[in-house]
Amino acid sequence: MTDIANPVAELRVALAGIVGAEHVLTDPALMEQYVVDWSRRWRGDAALVVRPGSTDEVAGVLRACSARGVPVVSQGGNTGLVGGSVPAAGGDPLPVVLSTRRLDHLGNVDDLSGQVTVGAGATLGDVQRHAAAAGWHYGVDLAARDSATIGGTVATNAGGIHVVAFGMTRLQIVGIEAVLPDGSVLSHLAGMLKDNTGYDLGSLFCGSEGTLGVITAVRLRLHRPVGRTSVALIGASTYAEAIDLMSSAVDPSVRLIAAEVTDEQGMELAAQLNGVAWPLAQRHPLVVLLEVADGGDASGFMAGAESIDGRTWGLDDDADVVIGLDASEQARLWKFRESQGEAFTALGITHKLDVSVPLPSLAACAEELRAIVGAWPTMEKFGVFGHLADGNIHVEMFGPDADDLEIDLAILECVARYGGSVSAEHGVGRAKAGELHLCRSAEELAAMRAIKGAWDPQGLMNPGVVFG
Ligand SMILES: Cc1cc2nc3c(=O)[nH]c(=O)nc-3n(C[C@H](O)[C@H](O)[C@H](O)COP(=O)(O)OP(=O)(O)OC[C@H]3O[C@@H](n4cnc5c(N)ncnc54)[C@H](O)[C@@H]3O)c2cc1C
Structure with a gap:
């Protein structure tokens, strides 16, 4: 019997009929981890959490929600840092959080084409290990690898630490299966590299942040492993010097x-968090991490100075450098850079900004950002670091209130003056929806809204995300 007086109870019964009662959560204690994000800065309210276990079940859930006008927030590993993975506070009706974590199947690696089809809920780490076990390499890697899902990385077009070698997530996708809000399934997973049959509908889901539908499976392109590598940490004084090291220190x-950069404050916090010592002989304003595919004997790093084509290459004799050759030493060096997010979050709720600028502007922009953030009256600790080769700067700030948006705006406006992007790799989410106009034209925004309106006419998919 339909419980019209209690629409949430009625929805719960309907969804339980699709996914099984044990996969519909309404207990606030069980729902807590789904309504608060990793950074703890973003928290919202949901009617319930539903955990479908197949594409058909996702379609059934979306049909049921659409019929009742109930919004849906898709969620993978909930490691997104822009408030897009959790609902907003309040709302009538309250949204449903659709967790994709049960869609975690790993298909057989196709050795001939170097491809694999995986469920949207498989973690990035599981996909990496699955590919490696078959002698292949998945090109995307980031510190949240053991929680972030493939669906989430596609929905945010995640970048990470190997973009300079393999590109963003977008470049790894051969096909996508996704469900639209009306329950129709778009499935294009055959794995053809050449397929010019009209619009590439799947690619629209890459970077869609849950606003168009739910990604249920992805056909991924794999790479041949790069072989053994060498990792170096090198002290630098300025961002300009750090950028220069990418060419001067590498054969x-x-x-x-x-190619990554971390600043002194961040290095210090990471050392404290991990209970380890500062890794170099001296302190430096910046520390650059370079990893090269050189067979693992450090031959990829230029020792001493040598003239090639009239240019001087190589590390100065007085360069402060440490090189990791074996896996455990490399992991020790990487830890300083990879634990930046965690080290700042350990202080409390932090502002986490992710921006990018054209590489020639990175040094000037990063120095200006340091000056803005450093002079902010409520600032206690901050870091300006990031994925150096990609022009991708992360700013971590502890001190300003969680809901103080002025400092965020000052950073985004500074980046816009350099012709940069308000989101390099984390997405727009709720955090930057109001600032999209700083780097996207009115015409571009109108085209995006038209697509959203066509695929999600009721505006039920992750309302408030991307467009505000
Ligand atoms: C310690 C740490 C380090 C990080 N490092 C990086 C980094 O180097 N590079 C980088 O790019 N990001 C990084 N991130 C951010 C985050 O890991 C990525 O954005 C990741 O892609 C999110 O995946 P997820 O499964 O956790 O998605 P969620 O956080 O669950 O969701 C993110 C967005 O995608 C949508 N979504 C999720 N799954 C689906 C689906 N199946 N269908 C449709 N929409 C969906 C959600 O609605 C939301 O809008 C880091 C985060 C942490 C905590």
């Missing part, structure tokens, strides 16, 4: 796999 004949 131009080897492949650069990663």
Whole structure:
């Protein structure tokens, strides 16, 4: 019997009929982890959490929600940092959180084409290990690898630490299966590299942040492993010097796999968090991490100075550098950079900004951001670090109130003056929906809204995200 007086109870019964009662959560204690994000800055309210276990069940859930006008927030690992993975506070009707974590199947690796089809809820780490076990390499990697899902990384077009070598998530996608709000399934997983048959509908889901539908499976392109690598940490004084090291310290004949920069404050916090010592002989305003595919014997790093084509290459004799060759030493060096988010979050609720600028502007923009953030009256600790080779700067700030948006705006406006993007890799979410106009034209925004309106005419998919 339909309980019209209690629409949530009625929805619960309807969804339980689709996914099984044990996969519909309404107990606030069980729902807590689904309504608060990793950073704890974003918290909202939901009617219930539903955990479908197949594409058909996702379609059934979306049909049921659409019929009742109930909004849906798709959620993978809930590691997104822009408030897009959790509902907003309040709302009538309250949204449903649709967790994709049960869609975690890993298909057989197709050795001939170097591809694999995986469920949207498989973690990035599981996909990496699955590919490696079959002799292949998945090109995306980031510190949240053991929680972030493939669906989430596609929905945010995640970047991470290997973009310089393999590109963003968008470049790894051969096909996508997704469900629209009316329950129709768009499935394009055959794995053809060449397929010019009209619009590439799947690619619209990449970077859609749950606003168009639910990604249920992804066909991924894999790479041949790069082999053994060497990792170096090198002290630097300025961002300009840090950028220069990417060419001056690396043999131009080897492949650069990663180039990252961390600042002194962040290094210090990471050392404290992990209970380890400062890794270099001296303190420096910045520490650059370079990883090169050189067979693992450090031959990819230029020692001493040497003239090639009239240019001087190589690390100065007085460069402060440590090189990791074996896996455990490399993991120790990487830890300083990879635990930045965690180290700042350990202080309390922090503001986490992720922006990008054209590489030639990175040094000037990063220095200006340091000046803005450093002079902010309520600032206690901050870091300006990031994925150096990608022009991608992260700003972590502890001190300003969680809901003080002025400092965020000052940063985004500074980036816009350099012709940059208000979101490099984390997405727009709720955090930057109001600032999209700083880097997207009115015409571009109108085209995006038209697509959203066509696919989600009731506006039920992750309302408030991307468009505000
Ligand atoms: C310690 C740490 C380090 C990080 N490092 C990086 C980094 O280097 N590079 C980077 O790009 N990001 C990084 N992130 C951010 C985050 O890990 C990525 O944005 C990741 O892609 C989110 O995946 P998720 O499964 O957790 O998605 P969620 O957080 O659950 O969701 C993110 C967005 O995607 C949508 N979504 C999720 N799954 C689906 C689906 N199946 N269908 C449709 N929409 C969906 C959600 O609605 C939401 O809008 C980091 C986060 C942490 C905590």
